[in-house]
Amino acid sequence: MKQLLILSGKGGTGKTTVASAFIRLSQARAYADCDVDAPNLHLVMQNLPVLDRTDYYGLPKAQIYTDQCIECDLCRQHCRFEAIHVNGTYQVDPFACEGCGVCAAVCPVRAIELKPATAGELMLYGDDRSVFSTAQLKMGSGTSGLLVTEVKKRLMAAAPSAELAIIDGSPGIGCPVIASISGVDLVLIVAEPSLSGISDLDRIVLTAAKFQTPVAVCINKADTNEGNAALIESFCEERGIPFTGRIPFDPMAVQAINTGRTIVDLDCPAGDAVREVFSKTLIQLGKGKSLTILSKKE
Known part of the structure; x- marks a missing residue:
């Protein structure tokens, strides 16, 4: 071809x-x-x-489990993309998260997990x-x-x-x-x-x-x-x-x-x-x- x-x-x-x-x-x-x-x-x-x-599915996104989070603030401090914010609880902005995994690595209680995220859709016609x-x-x-x-x-x-x-x-x-x-x-x-x-x-x-x-x-x-x-x-x-x-x-x-x-x-x-x-x-x-x-x- x-x-x-x-x-x-x-x-x-x-x-x-x-x-x-x-x-x-x-x-x-x-x-x-x-x-x-x-x-x-x-x-x-x-x-x-x-x-x-x-x-x-493109890059994974971080997800914080608020029931396990001890609010140590390490994830927010180490996020170079400023994707983690505090709004009553610690939350991840999915548009800013690059899926690098640093937040999950520094979390002392493993309250953060990288989850697959839909990044688009593939379409085939014929x-x-x-x-x-x-x-x-x-x-x-x-x-x-x-x-x-x-x-x-x-x-x-x-x-x-x-x-x-x-x-x-x-x-x-x-x-x-x-x-x-x-x-x-x-x-x-x-x-x-x-x-x-x-x-x-x-x-x-x-x-x-x-x-x-x-x-x-x-x-x-x-x-x-x-x-x-x-x-x-x-x-x-x-x-x-x-x-x-x-x-x-x-x-x-x-x-x-x-x-x-x-x-x-x-x-x-x-x-x-x-x-x-x-x-x-x-x-x-x-x-x-x-x-x-x-x-x-x-």
Whole structure:
């Protein structure tokens, strides 16, 4: 299975818009939304039947048994996250607790225990044609990188015979992005022609390089700043990064998303442009191994 990951150095570049268009164009049998902090791919993809919903357990949380507590205050003094407060009794703030276990270690009467805590939910959708894996992290929960890894594992297990998996990643370069990059065959970076967009493009290229993962770049809303778009193309040329095309700003793209469709479901300039980007990206993805879908789309 070839894995294509779509990333952006920052939020709001149109990463999910491009990912949903790619899924439609490829008629992908396997796809995932690994932006577990704020998943939204499901909003523009056709609903699939629920195959499985599973609670995800991240870091444990401390629990104080007040009937055993002698109020020695050692737990509060040693908590570096200031997660323990006194409000009549000693209590743990679950949003501040990092599950480090120091409080339980210093408690002289063993009145504190680390308990498994639900940090999010894993969701798997599918039918006889396709499988969609995603997850939602609970507000204030951590370990998003581990949750992303679980999303990918469930996708691969549910669709082992799929030729192509398209993965919508998170913005930035943090833990979810690092977990998303691991094991993929190509990263398509959706850049925007702004100063912050150029800076964040550089960061995500360097991040992918740490994993020796090939990258390609396209520009969304390219005509909003022709000068910066030219700088991005020069950036790619100087570093030998494949450039797969420009997608113009298109008000009809907003119309498509607001009605739960992809930009290739409408006859619009953005849809036409993303078809070309898709074709060039598949060529980069297929290097070294033939793809049936590549021959179909050329």
